[in-house]
Each structure stands twice: as C-alpha cells, then as structure tokens.
Amino acid sequence: MARNQKKVGQDKSEIVADIPLACADETAAVEFLEKQRWDGGACCPRCGDVDVYQMRDRKTGERNKRFLWRCKGCKQQFTVRIGTVMEESRIPARHWVYAFWRMCTSKKGVSALEIKRHTGLSYKSALFLLHRVRWAAAPKQDGPKLKGTVEVDETRVGGKPRKHRPHRADGKYTWKHKPKAPVFGAVVRETGQVRARVIPSVTTANLKKACNELIDQSSTLISDEAPAYVGIGREYAGHESVKHSAYEYVRGDITTNTIESFWAILKRGINGVYHNVSRKHLQRYVDEFEFRYNHREMEDGERVVAAIRGANDKRLMYREPVAG
Ligand SMILES: [Zn+2]
Incomplete structure (x- = not known):
C-alpha cells in the first residue's frame, strides 16, 4: 500500500517531541500510534478502505473509550492495534510507545526489569511487551536478500x-x-x-x-x-x-x-x-541488534516510526520461539 511506503511525513524532531506525552497519556499514545502507523490518515486494517471514521460518544463528542474506528467499506470496527503485534494485548498503548522508544534509542537495548520499574507492569508483562516489540523490529522473512x-x-x-x-x-x-x-x-x-x-x-x-x-x-x-x-x-x-x-x-x-x-x-x-x-529467545535479541544496526543512520524519531510500522502484518506471523 502506497501509504505504508511513504517516507515519514512528519518532521523528525517533531516525532521525538511527541513521545514523552505519548508515554504518559493514553489518548496521546493512541493518537501517536495512529499518526505514525497511518501517516496522518487512517485506513481499515481488514479491507484497506480509507473511508473510515472515529467513533465518538454521542453526548460528549469525546472519542470512544476503546479508541474504536469504523470502516464504511466493510462496516467493521477496528483500533490501531488490529493487525499488529499489539492486537491481542491489554497492555496500555502508552507502555507500548515507551517500549518502542526505549528499544529504538538505547544503544545496548533495554531490559524487562527496566520496563517493569518505569511502567509498573509485572515482569512477565514487560517481558511479553519487549518480545513483541523485538518481533515488530525483526526483518520480514520474505524480504529481499542481501546483495553485493x-x-x-x-x-x-x-x-x-x-x-x-x-x-x-x-x-x-x-x-x-x-x-x-x-x-x-x-x-x-x-x-x-x-x-x-x-x-x-x-x-x-x-x-x-x-x-x-x-x-x-x-x-x-x-x-x-x-x-x-x-x-x-x-x-x-x-x-x-x-x-x-x-x-x-x-x-x-x-x-x-x-x-x-x-x-x-x-x-x-x-x-x-x-x-x-536463553537460547530459545536469542534470535529475538539478535533481531533487535540487527534492527538498530541497520537503522543507525536514522534519527531517533524515524527509527521509532520504522519499528512501529514494522509491527504491521506481524500479528499472525508471530510464533513463540521453539524451545532449544
Ligand atoms: Zn474495512
């Protein structure tokens, strides 16, 4: 889809400026993810239609509490999480943004213990979150081969x-x-x-x-x-x-x-x-270092966006690593 291939439309420094609020406030986090995933527009993750609208509370006009959208094409509801590594998770969007940001900007990576301390999530949730973020950053298996x-x-x-x-x-x-x-x-x-x-x-x-x-x-x-x-x-x-x-x-x-x-x-x-x-998770960590190395020329904000966009279409492909 042309939308996904477009270069980051927003000013690089602007992206970084949005991140602290997106890590603290749930609405800001969802809107940040929407803006970066859909490049300012929005599109239905199920049928690709761009004729979509935000669902709002009839009385207050506020956004729906679950941040739902509705597609006029397939008549279904969706959120920014659908079709990404975030789909089946109830972890707040602001913690996802925080994990993406830390993974993309710390040279040596970020530990689950750190995520636990900074977000208040359980260690198990922090570990889950980081594995999914690594999976988002992992190269697509059917991507182009190295040449030269x-x-x-x-x-x-x-x-x-x-x-x-x-x-x-x-x-x-x-x-x-x-x-x-x-x-x-x-x-x-x-x-x-x-x-x-x-x-x-x-x-x-x-x-x-x-x-x-x-x-x-x-x-x-x-x-x-x-x-x-x-x-x-x-x-x-x-x-x-x-x-x-x-x-x-x-x-x-x-x-x-x-x-x-x-x-x-x-x-x-x-x-x-x-x-x-552990050996069974090692490939995920290798993927993480590979991602940062391959995106080392980018500014921090662009790298965060690259990882968030990498989360697209990764939901069904996620496999728990086999024991080894
Ligand atoms: Zn649709």
Whole structure:
C-alpha cells in the first residue's frame, strides 16, 4: 500500500517531541500510534478502505473509550492495534510507545526489569511487551536478500559458560550454564546492511542453509578460511577468503572487519544488558541488534516510526520461539 511506503511525513524532531506525552497519556499514545502507523490518515486494517471514521460518544463528542474506528467499506470496527503485534494485548498503548522508544534509542537495548520499574507492569508483562516489540523490529522473512560484496562469519554469544565443580567422585568439572549459541551473520560492504541468524550448530549444512536464505547468489562472499565456505562459495558469483591463521586479517579489500564490528556490538549488548538470554529467545535479541544496526543512520524519531510500522502484518506471523 502506497501509504505504508511513504517516507515519514512528519518532521523528525517533531516525532521525538511527541513521545514523552505519548508515554504518559493514553489518548496521546493512541493518537501517536495512529499518526505514525497511518501517516496522518487512517485506513481499515481488514479491507484497506480509507473511508473510515472515529467513533465518538454521542453526548460528549469525546472519542470512544476503546479508541474504536469504523470502516464504511466493510462496516467493521477496528483500533490501531488490529493487525499488529499489539492486537491481542491489554497492555496500555502508552507502555507500548515507551517500549518502542526505549528499544529504538538505547544503544545496548533495554531490559524487562527496566520496563517493569518505569511502567509498573509485572515482569512477565514487560517481558511479553519487549518480545513483541523485538518481533515488530525483526526483518520480514520474505524480504529481499542481501546483495553485493557480502562478508560472512559466525560467532558464539550468550551467557558465559562457567566451570562448576559439583560433588563428583572423579573431580571433573561440569558446565553449569549452557554453552554459548552459534550465530551466523552477513553484512553487505556497499550498504552496511546486516542479517544474522542463530544456527543450531556450526556445520557446513547449517551455514549453507543460512547463506541461501539470507544472501542472493549474484553476490561475492568474503569469509575466513573455514573449509565450510569453500563449497558454499562455489554457489556464489565470487568468493574470497582471508587467512586469520597466517595473521592475514587485512589483504587489500579482503577483510571481515565489518561483520566483526557488528559482533562486538551484539556481544557487548547481550553480555551487558541481557545477562541470561536463553537460547530459545536469542534470535529475538539478535533481531533487535540487527534492527538498530541497520537503522543507525536514522534519527531517533524515524527509527521509532520504522519499528512501529514494522509491527504491521506481524500479528499472525508471530510464533513463540521453539524451545532449544
Ligand atoms: Zn474495512
């Protein structure tokens, strides 16, 4: 829909100016979400009709308490939440705006504990809220693949495994915490766009699957000398590798420094703010860092709007992460 593709119509600094009130007042919050989602107009989330109107109290003329709209096309009622990650939630709109704002503007992310303290929500609700906000910011799975000169790499993130000596007869250690989870990442040199994905283990099959899903085959891959990439590279227009073992981190243009700078940001955030990210939720956190990295050139207000618009059409696609 043309409406959704339009650039943010409002002045950037103006968006940020609206946010404090939208985080404190429910009407202001709903109106903020409406303005940003529909770019000043409104449109029916069910049939796309723009012939819609706000429902008002007959006596007072005030807006309906549930902030309902009615569509003249399909005759149904709707709110700004319908068809988004907010649809099934009873969490007040002002807390949603607060979570979107904090997630988009804090460099290392925001913890559920912080949201709990600042909103008065329960820890469980704050966690739910943040997972949905991360899901809104996550890239659409059917979106375009990365194209160009693409650095690929993998790393391990998550809670630091610590040695733990239980009362074992053999005196051996066991791992008290789960081992770190492997993450595959790819970044386009030309545009700086990054995609990253948690993989079950570092195997050729898993790396190949991730490459195929994220990178267009017209691209030139740049990887380290891991043998897995030799075969994968043959499926792409080109492949160059850098030999880390021979201290060859930089050979002309052949480096993986860009993806490594993303890993540094991701690890600092995961270790600093989210001490105990479980493996089953890790992809959501990775999505969050990916979103901020890919929108780093934007002003804060624009980034908030990008995340709110990302919430469109995400309701049905939301899956609770599978245990792992
Ligand atoms: Zn309609």
